[in-house]
Amino acid sequence: SAVISQKPSRDICQRGTSLTIQCQVDSQVTMMFWYRQQPGQSLTLIATANQGSEATYESGFVIDKFPISRPNLTFSTLTVSNMSPEDSSIYLCSVEDQSVLVATEAFFGQGTRLTVV
């Protein structure tokens, strides 16, 4: 299993500013995922962060708005840039345990509740 520490757990930010969310894993993982979960909604994948290459963004999400870093196999950051109230959501970091030959499960951080005012 993997234990994920995600920071901050919550923040209130002014519009036009940026927030960087950190995700630290207690083991090396190849793939890390960043999700957005709007109030009362399901999870929407923002991007997949792979170490040593640029993140792969899903439709509707762009690197300028959500830059991602993945400097090593245990750490990643997601920045929400030039924030507006529409960016108010929960942001979740997730990893897939690929240490076994068959799929196990995805592990999640505690989430970051972002409120933009």
Added chain:
Amino acid sequence: AQTVTQSQPEMSVQEAETVTLSCTYDTSESDYYLFWYKQPPSRQMILVIRQEAYKQQNATENRFSVNFQKAAKSFSLKISDSQLGDAAMYFCAYRTNSNYQLIWGAGTKLIIKP
């Protein structure tokens, strides 16, 4: 396109009773995985149960069991002896064997009545 549908936005059950949450999915793949995740108010997403499509036997984890109907593309979750701590959002999710991206349902809010 692969999709996951949860048709029950909200369900309620009396404590100690049994409740079944529905999930259907659409795929042309034959090898895939299905999951039920629980998200309590703390926001921590927790795996409840997992089913491999190649296994005919339904997965069971203590009070949680699934009814996996591959031909019907149905994957329901049964919670027996419901407890107050079971109150949460429950999400059904799907992924193929070759792609680690999860496809999520809209979620079902489960309310436990004391």
